[in-house]
Amino acid sequence: MAVWNVIDHTELSGATASWDVTSISSSYDHLYGVVSARSDDTGDHDQCLLRLNNDSGSTYTLTHIGAGTDTVSAGYSTGTTSFNWWYVPATDAVANYFGTFTFWIPDYTNTTHYKHMLGQSTFPNNSTTNSEWLLYNGTGAWADTSVVDQITLSCGNNFVQYSTFTLYGINGV
Amino acid sequence: MAIMEAIATTYLEADAATVEFTSIPATYEHLTLHYTARSAGSGGGHVIMYLQFGTGGGAVDTGTNYSIHYIRGYASAVGTSVKTADGTYISAGRIPQEGEPADVYGITKVDILDYANTNKNTTLQFATTGHINGEIGFGSGGWFGGTQGAVDRIKLSMANNWVRGSQFSLYGIKSA
Numbered sequence: 001m002a003v004w005n006v007i008d009h010t011e012l013s014g015a016t017a018s019w020d021v022t023s024i025s026s027s028y029d030h031l032y033g034v035v036s037a038r039s040d041d042t043g044d045h046d047q048c049l050l051r052l053n054n055d056s057g058s059t060y061t062l063t064h065i066g067a068g069t070d071t072v073s074a075g076y077s078t079g080t081t082s083f084n085w086w087y088v089p090a091t092d093a094v095a096n097y098f099g100t101f102t103f104w105i106p107d108y109t110n111t112t113h114y115k116h117m118l119g120q121s122t123f124p125n126n127s128t129t130n131s132e133w134l135l136y137n138g139t140g141a142w143a144d145t146s147v148v149d150q151i152t153l154s155c156g157n158n159f160v161q162y163s164t165f166t167l168y169g170i171n172g173v
Numbered sequence: 174m175a176i177m178e179a180i181a182t183t184y185l186e187a188d189a190a191t192v193e194f195t196s197i198p199a200t201y202e203h204l205t206l207h208y209t210a211r212s213a214g215s216g217g218g219h220v221i222m223y224l225q226f227g228t229g230g231g232a233v234d235t236g237t238n239y240s241i242h243y244i245r246g247y248a249s250a251v252g253t254s255v256k257t258a259d260g261t262y263i264s265a266g267r268i269p270q271e272g273e274p275a276d277v278y279g280i281t282k283v284d285i286l287d288y289a290n291t292n293k294n295t296t297l298q299f300a301t302t303g304h305i306n307g308e309i310g311f312g313s314g315g316w317f318g319g320t321q322g323a324v325d326r327i328k329l330s331m332a333n334n335w336v337r338g339s340q341f342s343l344y345g346i347k348s349a
Contacts (some may be wrong), residue, residue, distance in 0.1 A: 096321060098286070124296045127240075
């Protein structure tokens with residue numbers, strides 16, 4: 001059996017509000033997502049979010065380390081409504097730069113524990129001005145023991161054309 | 174069909190000024206590049222390295238067409254160590270020098286996303302440790318050379334040689 005399996009790959013043909021993968025098979029050990037995206041929001045960047053099983057309740061806990069200035073900061077919050085510590089370039093960022101976001105959701109079918117994610121995100125830009133670039137590594141826990149069968153990504157505004165989203169199922173044996 | 178495939182691995186049997194991956198096929202969705210490396214520089218601590226892209230079968234772009242941002246933890250301190258616009262390379266990695274114990278090599282993982290999409294400039298993210306004095310960090314880089322061609326060449330170099338025993342592996346990850 002293949003270790004890596006493509007569950008979904010989407011390249012946007014036009015501005016789109018979200019990427020929503022439903023009916024995710026439970027036949028893998030882990031999930032891995034790779035996102036290359038940009039927003040049509042005004043300004044330099046747009047804050048994005050990831051939700052599991054379409055749950056918008058206050059069920060997420062976040063921890064992150066990152067920076068958009070010379071000062072690195074860390075954050076921790078509970079009771080949030082999504083994993084929302086990742087950002088993408090927007091209208092005022094250098095043309096044709098797309099943000100990077102990768103995330104792991106290990107053991108997503110195990111119903112004995114909450115689900116966790118570990119990710120890295122960048123809002124790259126050809127600028128050294130504060131807040132015109134952002135880097136974040138983060139983790140999160142979803143206070144639910146359900147099997148993950150849906151992942152939804154969105155931003156404040158639409159993802160632009162050519163944004164790509166790939167979800168892999170990873171097998172351990 | 175495998176989703177993740179090895180494109181090439183270079184293991185240095187002797188010191189070398191550059192490591193270059195050429196004729197990278199455009200048949201993957203993403204690239205991931207892993208290296209375990211050390212610099213022949215005589216000093217202590219670590220040094221930065223230079224990553225440059227090429228397209229269209231030509232040499233890598235050495236113009237001022239790169240950007241990078243890097244944040245790090247360094248012993249008990251944290252901060253931003255590299256923040257460059259209009260640079261001539263992406264310094265995606267921290268490499269120990271010969272002034273450090275001989276068995277210490279830095280490790281780096283670089284994710285180059287959607288590298289063959291001609292509607293995008295190429296961007297990457299990386300994580301690295303130089304192992305010296307607790308250096309660890311992660312960052313982003315971009316290449317806005319204007320051609321937006323598919324990346325088919327990656328050059329890795331430094332101010333000094335890579336030392337014998339350094340290893341570099343490039344993998345392609347498919348999306349179908």
